[in-house]
Amino acid sequence: xxxxxxxxxxxxxxxxxxxxxxxxxxxxxxxxxxxxxxxxxxxxxxxxxxxxxxxxxxxxxxxxxxxxxxxxxxxxxxxxxxxxxxxxxxxxxxx
Numbered sequence: 001x002x003x004x005x006x007x008x009x010x011x012x013x014x015x016x017x018x019x020x021x022x023x024x025x026x027x028x029x030x031x032x033x034x035x036x037x038x039x040x041x042x043x044x045x046x047x048x049x050x051x052x053x054x055x056x057x058x059x060x061x062x063x064x065x066x067x068x069x070x071x072x073x074x075x076x077x078x079x080x081x082x083x084x085x086x087x088x089x090x091x092x093x094x095x
Contacts, residue, residue: 053070
């Protein structure tokens with residue numbers, strides 16, 4: 001019902017269903033690996049780096065300073081991993 005209302009004033013109303021049908025049948029390469037590399041790996045690296053730096057710094061520096069240093073170090077490590085992933089993707093996408 002709502003679909004009919006949207007299509008009433010459209011000059012492409014007779015062809016849009018065909019376009020959407022063709023788009024839904026499109027076959028392409030899987031992007032699962034790229035999604036994992038782009039979103040999941042940096043988050044996992046960040047969380048892991050925070051845990052590692054918290055353990056390395058120990059109890060000696062105090063709560064807030066230790067947390068700030070761990071956060072800054074984890075951001076740096078995560079940024080480096082993102083740059084490495086971009087470089088690897090760039091190299092493999094050209095070749």
